[in-house]
Amino acid sequence: PEEFVYGEEDFVLQAAGWGDPGSAPSRFDRLLLAGWSDRMERGLFRYRLGALPTRVLPGPVRLVAQLNAQRSAERRPPQPVRSLRDPFAPGAFNFPRLRPAELLFRLRRAGGPGPPPEPLLVAINASPLERGHVLLLPEPERRLPQALTAPALRGALEGALEPVSRAVCRAAEHLGGAGLAYNVLATRGDPPAGPGTGDGRGLRVLLWARRPLFGPKAGEPFAVALCELAGLLPLPTEPLYRDITEAQALSAIRQHLLPEPELLHLGGELARLLES
Numbered sequence: 062p063e064e065f066v067y068g069e070e071d072f073v074l075q076a077a078g079w080g081d082p083g084s085a086p087s088r089f090d091r092l093l094l095a096g097w098s099d100r101m102e103r104g105l106f107r108y109r110l111g112a113l114p115t116r117v118l119p120g121p122v123r124l125v126a127q128l129n130a131q132r133s134a135e136r137r138p139p140q141p142v143r144s145l146r147d148p149f150a151p152g153a154f155n156f157p158r159l160r161p162a163e164l165l166f167r168l169r170r171a172g173g174p175g176p177p178p179e180p181l182l183v184a185i186n187a188s189p190l191e192r193g194h195v196l197l198l199p200e201p202e203r204r205l206p207q208a209l210t211a212p213a214l215r216g217a218l219e220g221a222l223e224p225v226s227r228a229v230c231r232a233a234e235h236l237g238g239a240g241l242a243y244n245v246l247a248t249r250g251d252p253p254a255g256p257g258t259g260d261g262r263g264l265r266v267l268l269w270a271r272r273p274l275f276g277p278k279a280g281e282p283f284a285v286a287l288c289e290l291a292g293l294l295p296l297p298t299e300p301l302y303r304d305i306t307e308a309q310a311l312s313a314i315r316q317h318l319l320p321e322p323e324l325l326h327l328g329g330e331l332a333r334l335l336e337s
Contacts, residue, residue: 062164062165064166064169065168092166096166097192097195107137107188108131108188110131118305118306120308124307125294126294127293129190129296164183165185167182168197182197183198190288190293231335233245236327240273242274243269245267245287250263270319272319282313283297285314285316289314294310
């Protein structure tokens with residue numbers, strides 16, 4: 062695939078909101094969306110993504126529900142997981158099996174302090190949640206299990222946030238060593254105190270420690286993965302989309318999180334780890 066070479070001048074340090082002046086797509090945005098739309102027109106996705114019905118669930122948390130029945134019906138079935146330490150399985154689906162046309166470009170940094178991170182492949186997610194939904198793939202030919210690595214996180218967060226990426230990686234390694242599943246989300250947003258507090262928009266990195274539950278969960282209204290933890294609920298059926306309440310959604314999500322006493326104990330362990 063072609064290369065997208067970027068430098069310090071390409072970083073958007075103070076992002077605008079969707080409706081703000083100056084929110085025009087960047088050079089990276091334009092290349093990604095053009096490639097993504099081209100692959101959609103060429104039929105490389107499992108389904109054609111149209112407008113998705115979306116609503117905010119009433120309640121203080123303001124979870125976002127979205128009806129995406131095609132993703133539920135047509136996505137590749139999740140692989141069974143027996144252990145957090147499962148080795149790479151060459152006979153199952155893996156990223157080296159992606160068709161060449163599913164690759165959009167290779168992401169490579171030029172210049173900057175220190176050695177550049179390893180290039181990342183950017184590929185379409187063939188079962189998309191939204192327009193522009195892509196995968197960042199660090200060195201797929203090395204056939205690594207899906208565990209967070211320092212080069213992958215550094216490539217995603219970049220050099221200006223290297224201390225953050227190093228801390229998140231140490232925390233993730235600690236969780237993996239303890240046999241705990243986890244999800245990591247990096248997102249732009251207003252400061253925790255809310256907009257207008259004087260700190261401006263920044264980057265939040267959230268790490269959720271989860272119960273190590275494997276396989277499908279009987280009776281669950283929806284699967285719980287990164288999007289659901291972050292507050293976006295892609296739902297498979299119209300009645301569920303129409304009728305689900307915030308309390309029901311939060312109850313389903315909390316089934317996958319650690320009990321509060323265990324979470325507080327783990328938080329203390331991670332705080333001591335990152336202070337050392």
